[in-house]
Amino acid sequence: MDTWTEGFGQEGGLFRRLREACAADWRAYTWHPFVQGLSDGTLPLAAFRRYLIQDYLFLIHFARAEALAVFKAESVEAMREKAEAIRAILAETEMHLRYCASWGLTEADVRAAPESAETVSYTRYVIDRGLAGDILDLEVALAPCTVGYAEVAQRILADPRRRAEGNPYQSWIDTYADPGYQAMAKAAAARIDALGESHGGHARFAGLSATFAEAARLEARFWQQGLDAAEGDMVPHEKVQR
Numbered sequence: 001m002d003t004w005t006e007g008f009g010q011e012g013g014l015f016r017r018l019r020e021a022c023a024a025d026w027r028a029y030t031w032h033p034f035v036q037g038l039s040d041g042t043l044p045l046a047a048f049r050r051y052l053i054q055d056y057l058f059l060i061h062f063a064r065a066e067a068l069a070v071f072k073a074e075s076v077e078a079m080r081e082k083a084e085a086i087r088a089i090l091a092e093t094e095m096h097l098r099y100c101a102s103w104g105l106t107e108a109d110v111r112a113a114p115e116s117a118e119t120v121s122y123t124r125y126v127i128d129r130g131l132a133g134d135i136l137d138l139e140v141a142l143a144p145c146t147v148g149y150a151e152v153a154q155r156i157l158a159d160p161r162r163r164a165e166g167n168p169y170q171s172w173i174d175t176y177a178d179p180g181y182q183a184m185a186k187a188a189a190a191r192i193d194a195l196g197e198s199h200g201g202h203a204r205f206a207g208l209s210a211t212f213a214e215a216a217r218l219e220a221r222f223w224q225q226g227l228d229a230a231e232g233d234m235v236p237h238e239k240v241q242r
């Protein structure tokens with residue numbers, strides 16, 4: 001087990017079991033060449049632009065999935081946490097809109113962009129898992145997003161190749177390295193552990209693990225759409241495996 005897991009979920013808890021069961025997919029997501037490019041600042045701007053516009057559209061649908069979790073929540077405390085997640089997601093889009101404004105794009109321009117296949121497939125997959133299943137199925141589909149980006153930020157901060165000065169992607173990195181975001185991700189992993197106990201998570205492991213791994217793969221494809229848009233612009237240097 002690598003050190004990145006340690007901040008999220010309990011040893012032997014459902015979250016860590018899910019993550020470890022798809023270790024290769026999880027690593028391909030959280031240390032994708034796109035992420036390495038954010039870290040060392042070499043990511044082509046065209047790749048980031050493509051990604052960020054789609055990510056704004058992604059977040060709108062992700063907020064809908066969190067709203068479904070408010071509906072499926074089984075306690076008022078859980079409803080409050082999910083309502084807070086919606087607020088945080090809508091606040092996250094302000095970072096997207098600041099980058100877009102710096103490129104001369106208004107919020108209306110971003111909203112008018114057509115959703116890519118990657119955006120549709122990931123967001124609607126999560127919503128479908130939630131509609132078809134219970135709160136645990138939905139939380140497992142949501143977790144790779146929330147927890148994964150917290151881990152991505154930690155990996156970047158620990159990266160020896162990280163460009164700390166003058167990195168054009170610094171405000172993106174700061175958004176997910178933020179202690180508030182990190183705490184939300186820890187709470188998401190803890191919620192999976194608790195639901196695992198209360199909702200028979202270990203007995204349902206095969207199905208839950210298929211959902212979690214699929215979401216991790218859809219995350220990797222989500223980064224990849226950015227790189228595909230900038231094909232040819234990518235600075236040809238070796239992206240290390242870690």
Ligand SMILES: Cc1ncc(CO)c(N)n1
Nearest residue numbers: 055058059145146149222
């Ligand atoms: C695709 C994706 N996954 C996770 C996050 C974190 O909120 C995000 N903004 N976008």
